[in-house]
Amino acid sequence: MPITVTLDVMLARRKMKSRELAESVGITEANLSLLKSGRVKGVRFSTLEAICRALDCQPGDLLAYEPDSGSDE
Amino acid sequence: MSRSSTATKRRARIRRVSRIMEWVLLATILALPVLLAIGWAMVDRPGGDGLLADFVSREIAGSGPLSVQDRVLGFLASLVPLSVILIGLRHLRALFSQYGDGRIFGPANARHFRGLAIALLCWVPAQFVGDALASLAVSLDNAPGHRFISLGLSSSDLALTLIGATVLILSWVMVEAAEIADDNARII
Numbered sequence: 512m513p514i515t516v517t518l519d520v521m522l523a524r525r526k527m528k529s530r531e532l533a534e535s536v537g538i539t540e541a542n543l544s545l546l547k548s549g550r551v552k553g554v555r556f557s558t559l560e561a562i563c564r565a566l567d568c569q570p571g572d573l574l575a576y577e578p579d580s581g582s583d584e
Numbered sequence: 585m586s587r588s589s590t591a592t593k594r595r596a597r598i599r600r601v602s603r604i605m606e607w608v609l610l611a612t613i614l615a616l617p618v619l620l621a622i623g624w625a626m627v628d629r630p631g632g633d634g635l636l637a638d639f640v641s642r643e644i645a646g647s648g649p650l651s652v653q654d655r656v657l658g659f660l661a662s663l664v665p666l667s668v669i670l671i672g673l674r675h676l677r678a679l680f681s682q683y684g685d686g687r688i689f690g691p692a693n694a695r696h697f698r699g700l701a702i703a704l705l706c707w708v709p710a711q712f713v714g715d716a717l718a719s720l721a722v723s724l725d726n727a728p729g730h731r732f733i734s735l736g737l738s739s740s741d742l743a744l745t746l747i748g749a750t751v752l753i754l755s756w757v758m759v760e761a762a763e764i765a766d767d768n769a770r771i772i
Binding site for chain 1: 767770771772
């Protein structure tokens with residue numbers, strides 16, 4: 512998928528552990544792991560808001576758009 | 585009261601009542617064949633007051649008592665609709681088991697809904713065949729020319745078919761619901 516989640520980069524910048532973020536956001540570590548690996552269909556605004564609040568960042572700091580190499584028409 | 589706590593209470597109620605229904609249905613599944621066997625064993629004479637007396641009417645069977653062979657054949661004939669009912673109840677119990685485990689929407693639920701619908705739709709023809717065979721069984725000892733096959737359909741059969749068709753459509757809706765629930769589960 513062209514949308515990638517760059518949450519692990521933000522976590523490293525803020526020197527925060529996944530467990531701390533999961534507790535702060537109110538989701539399970541398993542779900543946070545799925546989110547970090549991009550194996551989810553979507554992110555709720557409420558989850559995004561909680562992550563941005565915990566990491567003091569913008570939604571754009573957590574997501575990136577990388578076009579597929581074969582879809583450049 | 586918050587929306588999430590209301591939803592939690594609602595789900596807890598579904599689980600609790602479903603567990604009760606699961607046990608009630610298990611008891612029913614176990615009891616039905618036994619009750620049917622007792623029913624055929626207790627039919628004292630055609631037109632009598634025992635269980636199944638309405639079915640084994642004087643018009644169908646002769647005036648004498650039913651032989652063991654008549655009772656066994658009658659019981660076996662009654663197993664035709666009963667087996668369909670038991671299959672339907674088994675699907676219903678499995679459905680409540682899913683609810684009891686907290687799985688409200690899922691592919692297994694849709695499958696059990698479909699099984700229940702098919703059982704409901706097959707109930708009417710199975711009852712038709714079972715009644716015909718049972719009437720033949722109880723009149724088998726009659727003199728030639730006095731043996732009967734009872735064939736009948738009632739308004740409740742039509743209602744049962746409509747309910748079966750409705751549950752079948754609901755099973756298709758449940759497939760859609762399972763897909764939506766799966767999508768929802770993959771949104772964090």
